[in-house]
Structure formats: structure tokens, C-alpha cells
Amino acid sequence: MIYSDSFNGINPFVFFSTVEVGEHWYWFLGSLELHGQVFFVSWIVIFILLALSIIGTTNIQLAPSAWQNFMEFVLEFLQDIAKNQIGEHEYRPWIPYIATLFLFIFGCNWAGALIPWKFIEIPSGELAAPTNDINTTVGLSLMTSFAYFYAGINKKGIGYFTRYIEPTPILLPINILEDFTKPLSLSFRLFGNVLADELVVSILTLLVPIIIPLPVMVLGLFASSIQALVFSTLSSAYIGEALEGHVD
Numbered sequence: 001m002i003y004s005d006s007f008n009g010i011n012p013f014v015f016f017s018t019v020e021v022g023e024h025w026y027w028f029l030g031s032l033e034l035h036g037q038v039f040f041v042s043w044i045v046i047f048i049l050l051a052l053s054i055i056g057t058t059n060i061q062l063a064p065s066a067w068q069n070f071m072e073f074v075l076e077f078l079q080d081i082a083k084n085q086i087g088e089h090e091y092r093p094w095i096p097y098i099a100t101l102f103l104f105i106f107g108c109n110w111a112g113a114l115i116p117w118k119f120i121e122i123p124s125g126e127l128a129a130p131t132n133d134i135n136t137t138v139g140l141s142l143m144t145s146f147a148y149f150y151a152g153i154n155k156k157g158i159g160y161f162t163r164y165i166e167p168t169p170i171l172l173p174i175n176i177l178e179d180f181t182k183p184l185s186l187s188f189r190l191f192g193n194v195l196a197d198e199l200v201v202s203i204l205t206l207l208v209p210i211i212i213p214l215p216v217m218v219l220g221l222f223a224s225s226i227q228a229l230v231f232s233t234l235s236s237a238y239i240g241e242a243l244e245g246h247v248d
Helices: 012-016 036-057 066-086 092-114 134-165 169-207 213-244
Strands: 026-029 032-035
Touching: 032 036, 036 066, 036 092, 036 134, 066 092, 066 213, 092 134, 092 169, 092 213, 134 169, 134 213, 169 213
Parallel strands: none
Antiparallel strands: 026 032
């Protein structure tokens, strides 16, 4: 672990490139230990998303401004994610959930990539993208698991569980295992990609602090966007699968 407590006698580029894994700023709520840095950055992202949403919907006009056009484009893009995966007749109730997933993950990933959190000192650990904490990605994945179970049971009742013995009861263990692997793959894919990108940028900044990390940072922004798209698209696909029945 490479760690710096202050700028005294330390190259600021080296300070910026310090790498910490496994250190947390704990908040205590009774007997619970909360990762304070995750909540802090998450609240900032949520506040920014709410502010942009309010600004984008306070003065809607028939002749839209550039900002309104952009907001409408984002909404149509998010609608298409849900519509393409869930189906034209079932997707509308799920737009808020899928859109919230995408925007939150996108905002967290970009916040981690663009904001120099390392210059903000906290009692322990460091501020970073909430999605580089496995607890965040597991929580998001479990939400998707609950969502597609709710979707299937709400539409089909107890008959939803017959999918586990289709097309043959022999596949019962595999079909059950599938419901455990879905949240695992969702959570570790997002966590691994975000953490790896931050570590690569930090190490390159330590070795070559001026120019070389910039293309990697740009690539990281692109990868962060793709990870938000992949997570929300797969979540939509799982919900669509629960609504339509088991897809081979």
C-alpha cells in the first residue's frame, strides 16, 4: 500500500497517485459499521442527478432548448434500454428502476474518474467512486434480483417457479444456481472493472505523472459508461425473462 498523509515534502502528482485498497472511513449507527466514503460520494452523485433533473424539467417548452433536447434524448435512450429487453407491452412500469440504475452507476463511475478525490483528506481511507466498493455493487445486484423475482411472481403467481423444472426437472439444480450467479456476475463485473480502472490510472500517474495517464483516463470514462449500460441492460433482460418465462 502506498499512502501519503499530506503534501509536505511530497510531489503532488505522487500524492494524487497513491493507491489504497481495503481502507474505509467508518460511520457507526448503533452496532452497524457503515462505509462513510461510499455514502458521502453517493449523496453527492444523487444530489447532482436530482439537481439536473429539476433544472431539466422546470421550464418545458414546445420549442425545446438545447438542454431540454439533451434531457429528452437521455429519457428516450433509457426508455429504449427497457423497451428492447423487457418488451413493448411490459416495459413502462420498469423505466424508473432501469433509468435510476443507469444514471446512478453512470454518475458514480464518472465521479470516481473525473473528481480528484485524493486531494480531500478524510480520517481513514479515501474518497472514490462508490462502485469500486463491493458492498455497493452487491446491493445493486440484489435489488435487481428482487426486482425480477417480483416481476415474475406479480405476473404469474406461484406458477412462476415452474420455470425451474423447464424444460425438464433434471435441470432444477442448474436453474436454481442460475439465480445465484446472476447477482454475482453483475456485482463482480462492475466492481472489478471500476476498481481495475482506478488502480491502473493511479499506478500510471505514479510512474509517468504528466501525459501518459490522460488517454487511460479517457478510456476509463468510456469503460465506465459501458459498465453502466451493461448493468442496466442485463437488469432489464433478467426482468424481461421473468415476465416472459424461461429463455433457453
